[in-house]
Amino acid sequence: MIGPVNVTELSASAFKQFLDSFDHVFSDCDGVIWTNNTLPGSGEFFEKIKQHGKSVHYVSNNSLRTQENYEGKFKAAGIENGFEKLTIPSTAIAEYLKSIKFSKKVYCVACPQTIKILEANGFECVEGPESVKGYEDYLKSLDGDPDVGAVVFDSDFRINLIKLSTAIIHLRRPDVIFLNGASDRYLPVKPGHLALGTGPFNDIVIEESKREPIQLGKPGKIFGEFAMKRAGFTDPSRILFIGDMIEQDVVLGKNCGFKTLLVLTSNTEEDMMASNIKPDYYAETLGSLVPLL
Known part of the structure; x- marks a missing residue:
C-alpha cells in the first residue's frame, strides 16, 4: 500500500x-x-x-480522569462498558510495579489520579514540593530520598522546577527505576486546536538524567x-x-x-x-x- x-x-x-x-x-x-x-x-x-x-x-x-468521569463520557457517546475495556498509563504503571514485586517508595511527578491508583495498589508515593519561596529555599530542597526506588512521570499539570530537579537527583542512582506514562507534547482541546502538554518536561528529565524511561504510555x-x-x-x-x-x-x-x-x-x-x-x-x-x- x-x-x-x-x-x-x-x-x-x-x-x-x-x-x-x-x-x-x-x-x-x-x-x-x-x-x-x-x-x-x-x-x-x-x-x-x-x-x-x-x-x-x-x-x-489520559490518566487524569476519574472512573466516574470516564463512565460519563462513554455513556454520553452511547458506548456501554467502555471503562471496563479501557487501558491507561496509571493502570499499566501499577501492574508493572506489581510484576517486579516493587517495595520501595515511588517519587511521583504525576496527576492525582495516577497517585491514587498507585496507592490503591499498595505503593507508597511521595511527591512535591508544590512550591519554593525562592533561590535559597530551592537549593535547600534538593535532597534525594534513599528510600525512593522509582520515579514516575504521568501528566502532572502542577509540574515545577523543584519537581524536575528532585526527579533528576533520584535518577542519578542507577538502581532507581524510571517509568513514564503520558508523553504527549500536545493535547486536543477541540477539533483543529491543540494545547501544550507535559511531554516537553519529560524530555528535560530524560536529557538531564541521561536515562531512558520504561514507556508505559503511548x-x-x-x-x-x-x-x-x-x-x-x-x-x-x-x-x-x-x-x-x-x-x-x-x-x-x-x-x-x-x-x-x-x-x-x-x-x-x-x-x-x-x-x-x-x-x-x-x-x-x-x-x-x-x-x-
Missing part, C-alpha cells in the same frame, strides 16, 4: 477488504470519541463495527503489549488502532505492528502528509465512516 488511504474514498470491494484485514479495534478516546463533547457519530461507529464481528477496546494516555511498545494482554489479543497484525495524534497513536501502531487509522480531528491532511510517519488509513472523523458501515 502506497501512502495513507482515505477510507471514505474506497470502493465497496476495497472497503470490504479493509474490514476483512482486522479482527480487533483499539481506539484512543480524547480527540477521537470526544473533545469537550462527544464527536458526532463516534458511538454509532463502534456499534456498527461490532456488528461486523469486531471486538473493541480503548487505549488512552507510543511505548510495552504499553501496547500490555493493552493487548488485557484485551486478550494475540496477533498484532489483526488489530486496527484508531487515533488522532501521529506521535502517540500512529507511532504506537508502528511500534507494535498494528494497522493504523488516523482521524483528522487534531491534524490536517497536510500535516499528515508532511510527517515522516504516516498512518495506513485516514478519515475526517469516525462519524464520516458510519454511512459506509
Whole structure:
C-alpha cells in the first residue's frame, strides 16, 4: 500500500477488504470519541463495527480522569462498558510495579489520579514540593530520598522546577527505576486546536538524567503489549488502532505492528502528509465512516 488511504474514498470491494484485514479495534478516546463533547457519530461507529464481528477496546494516555468521569463520557457517546475495556498509563504503571514485586517508595511527578491508583495498589508515593519561596529555599530542597526506588512521570499539570530537579537527583542512582506514562507534547482541546502538554518536561528529565524511561504510555511498545494482554489479543497484525495524534497513536501502531487509522480531528491532511510517519488509513472523523458501515 502506497501512502495513507482515505477510507471514505474506497470502493465497496476495497472497503470490504479493509474490514476483512482486522479482527480487533483499539481506539484512543480524547480527540477521537470526544473533545469537550462527544464527536458526532463516534458511538454509532463502534456499534456498527461490532456488528461486523469486531471486538473493541480503548487505549488512552489520559490518566487524569476519574472512573466516574470516564463512565460519563462513554455513556454520553452511547458506548456501554467502555471503562471496563479501557487501558491507561496509571493502570499499566501499577501492574508493572506489581510484576517486579516493587517495595520501595515511588517519587511521583504525576496527576492525582495516577497517585491514587498507585496507592490503591499498595505503593507508597511521595511527591512535591508544590512550591519554593525562592533561590535559597530551592537549593535547600534538593535532597534525594534513599528510600525512593522509582520515579514516575504521568501528566502532572502542577509540574515545577523543584519537581524536575528532585526527579533528576533520584535518577542519578542507577538502581532507581524510571517509568513514564503520558508523553504527549500536545493535547486536543477541540477539533483543529491543540494545547501544550507535559511531554516537553519529560524530555528535560530524560536529557538531564541521561536515562531512558520504561514507556508505559503511548507510543511505548510495552504499553501496547500490555493493552493487548488485557484485551486478550494475540496477533498484532489483526488489530486496527484508531487515533488522532501521529506521535502517540500512529507511532504506537508502528511500534507494535498494528494497522493504523488516523482521524483528522487534531491534524490536517497536510500535516499528515508532511510527517515522516504516516498512518495506513485516514478519515475526517469516525462519524464520516458510519454511512459506509
